[in-house]
Amino acid sequence: MKIKQIKVFICSPGRNFVTVKVITDSGLYGLGDATVNGREMAVVTYLEEHLVPCLIGRSAHDIEDIWQYLYKGVYWRKGAINMAAIAAIDMALWDIKGKVAGLPVYQLLGGRSRRGVTLYAHANGETIETTLDMAEEHIKQGFKAIRLQSAVPGLNVTYGVLGDKKDYYELQGNRPLPPEEDWSTHKYFNMVEDLFRQARERFGNDVQLLHDVHSRLTPIESARLGKLLEKYNLLFLEDASMAENQDNYKVIRQHTTIPLAIGETYNTIWDCKDLIQNQLIDYIRVAATHAGGITALRRITDFASVYNVKTAPHGAPDLSPICFAAHMHLNTWAPNFGIQEFVGLGNEQIRQVFQQDIQIKDGMAHLSDAPGLGIEFDESAAKEYPYRRSYLPVSRLEDGTVWNW
Numbered sequence: 001m002k003i004k005q006i007k008v009f010i011c012s013p014g015r016n017f018v019t020v021k022v023i024t025d026s027g028l029y030g031l032g033d034a035t036v037n038g039r040e041m042a043v044v045t046y047l048e049e050h051l052v053p054c055l056i057g058r059s060a061h062d063i064e065d066i067w068q069y070l071y072k073g074v075y076w077r078k079g080a081i082n083m084a085a086i087a088a089i090d091m092a093l094w095d096i097k098g099k100v101a102g103l104p105v106y107q108l109l110g111g112r113s114r115r116g117v118t119l120y121a122h123a124n125g126e127t128i129e130t131t132l133d134m135a136e137e138h139i140k141q142g143f144k145a146i147r148l149q150s151a152v153p154g155l156n157v158t159y160g161v162l163g164d165k166k167d168y169y170e171l172q173g174n175r176p177l178p179p180e181e182d183w184s185t186h187k188y189f190n191m192v193e194d195l196f197r198q199a200r201e202r203f204g205n206d207v208q209l210l211h212d213v214h215s216r217l218t219p220i221e222s223a224r225l226g227k228l229l230e231k232y233n234l235l236f237l238e239d240a241s242m243a244e245n246q247d248n249y250k251v252i253r254q255h256t257t258i259p260l261a262i263g264e265t266y267n268t269i270w271d272c273k274d275l276i277q278n279q280l281i282d283y284i285r286v287a288a289t290h291a292g293g294i295t296a297l298r299r300i301t302d303f304a305s306v307y308n309v310k311t312a313p314h315g316a317p318d319l320s321p322i323c324f325a326a327h328m329h330l331n332t333w334a335p336n337f338g339i340q341e342f343v344g345l346g347n348e349q350i351r352q353v354f355q356q357d358i359q360i361k362d363g364m365a366h367l368s369d370a371p372g373l374g375i376e377f378d379e380s381a382a383k384e385y386p387y388r389r390s391y392l393p394v395s396r397l398e399d400g401t402v403w404n405w
């Protein structure tokens with residue numbers, strides 16, 4: 001079964017997605033996600049100009065060989081654009097293999113390890129009260145784990161807060177240039193403990209709570225935050241600090257037992273190797289799209305399991321439903337799965353373009369037994385939503401210094 005054609009699509013049903021379709025001479029095809037938020041066209045060009053010509057005529061069954069060929073064969077290893085392109089091809093090949101076998105991909109990985117996949121929902125608001133109102137809605141719907149993000153009083157916009165601004169990173173499309181946001185660590189510390197104290201007062205101890213710092217703090221500031229929030233019993237604190245220097249997490253670990261999660265921007269196992277091996281984190285959050293696909297995530301998952309690190313795949317809206325499906329198969333299989341981030345199954349346009357049959361019930365997601373990844377892409381619907389250039393925001397401290405967004 002040879003690869004006959006590879007099509008690359010870019011569409012914007014509410015936000016931009018790059019989708020790859022690998023078509024074989026048997027007529028079977030597979031789908032993959034190659035979206036890199038704010039840099040979409042770089043992946044499209046990279047795929048069309050550099051990867052696709054090397055793949056035509058190869059056996060669609062050689063998933064591992066193709067992965068190694070694209071990874072080692074490029075010489076310029078790693079990198080977000082490169083790894084997203086490899087990831088999309090890899091997902092599509094797993095999709096094809098599942099269709100050939102007549103089995104969902106999780107069966108090819110080793111079968112089911114659990115009844116369903118536990119999700120965490122997002123609650124965010126312009127005030128602590130509105131954030132907690134949203135959390136209450138999720139709890140009523142059956143979610144057992146909620147990520148809390150609340151606006152920081154005194155800052156123009158806060159990461160992760162939709163409020164009534166309707167300008168959350170997921171509602172992309174009207175940002176021809178990167179918007180700028182303020183950041184103040186001091187003001188943030190004035191808000192964040194209240195958020196979790198009030199959450200515990202209102203909801204008690206049963207619900208799992210999570211929080212994303214989005215890498216705004218230095219390691220010692222993260223350590224301070226960890227100590228401050230320990231008593232509120234978080235499932236994890238995400239992206240407490242940057243870990244380009246993986247030793248940063250030693251500083252945090254020396255001071256606090258709060259569970260730590262990181263990895264959504266990581267592209268390879270090497271980016272998280274030291275953190276995992278030195279047991280400096282508790283959850284690894286790599287995404288199939290950004291870290292080399294199902295083949296790479298399976299390897300990272302197994303490596304993490306040796307060190308008691310669980311998986312908590314990134315689930316932001318800029319990962320397409322194809323990536324979510326890939327995560328669902330990995331999560332259904334992985335013995336060391338922790339939790340899946342969840343922001344819903346997309347708006348009406350997204351569900352028109354990407355069709356799937358994942359069921360959400362009581363805060364858990366359940367795959368159907370459709371072969372492969374179990375997802376369809378409607379090419380003609382996608383054409384109705386053309387690409388719109390759009391950027392993620394840039395952060396500045398109050399004196400104008402560029403900071404981590």
Ligand code: GCO
Nearest residue numbers: 037212264315316318341392
């Ligand atoms: C998350 C992430 C996202 C990212 C987004 C960037 O935890 O869901 O931090 O909110 O900001 O994926 O493209």
Ligand code: MG
Nearest residue numbers: 212238239264
């Ligand atoms: Mg995050």
